Amino acid sequence: MEKDFVIEEVVKRPKLTKEERRKLRTIKRLINGEINGPRAARLLKVTTRQVRNLKRQVYNEGDLGIIHKNRFNKPINTYDISIRKELARIYRAEFKGVNFSKFAEEMHKRGFTQSRSTIYNILREQRIRSPQRKRNKTKKRK
Structure with a gap:
């Protein structure tokens, strides 16, 4: 009987920047009920709608939901x-x-x-x- 070897892909978890960590702390305080939406919006200097979107992303994707989705894309106009x-x-x-x-x-x-x-x-x-x-x-x- 042959053994099938499964090679696991090691996914490197991206590090959060200082600003992203600050956003995440604020959103977690919002989720825990320590602050409300408008207060979180003032702390993050964004609108309440953006706070709701960030909250939803943290619920769905975890801590990495804070990271901007275009962060790791190479611009199309760069030279090889x-x-x-x-x-x-x-x-x-x-x-x-x-x-x-x-x-x-x-x-x-x-x-x-x-x-x-x-x-x-x-x-x-x-x-x-x-x-x-x-x-x-x-x-x-x-």
């Missing part, structure tokens, strides 16, 4: 990590010492569609700085 790494690699290998505006122009010629400001943000995330313009020293008058 491979593009970010590729831009940083190209800059370090071929364009070291070139300012970001010139680098952005060269990347447009190579087919990258990111704007200058996006390339700037990507390179700054990688702790790469655009070199400062060097001015000629003015000669002193006699």
Whole structure:
């Protein structure tokens, strides 16, 4: 007789932020009858309707009902990590010492569609700085 091994998925429980813990404490006080709805709304600085919704979510989902449902979603307009790494690699290998505006122009010629400001943000995330313009020293008058 063969034994079937069941691998349990370990679900990592998300941590609540300080603000979410404060909301949860207030909603639990509301559920326990220590405070009423309007008082909870004033403490949380939301409307009584939102308090009712939060209370319902805590009843249905437990403590995690406080967490906003969009919290863990990656924005649709983010650039893929491979593009970010590729831009940083190209800059370090071929364009070291070139300012970001010139680098952005060269990347447009190579087919990258990111704007200058996006390339700037990507390179700054990688702790790469655009070199400062060097001015000629003015000669002193006699």
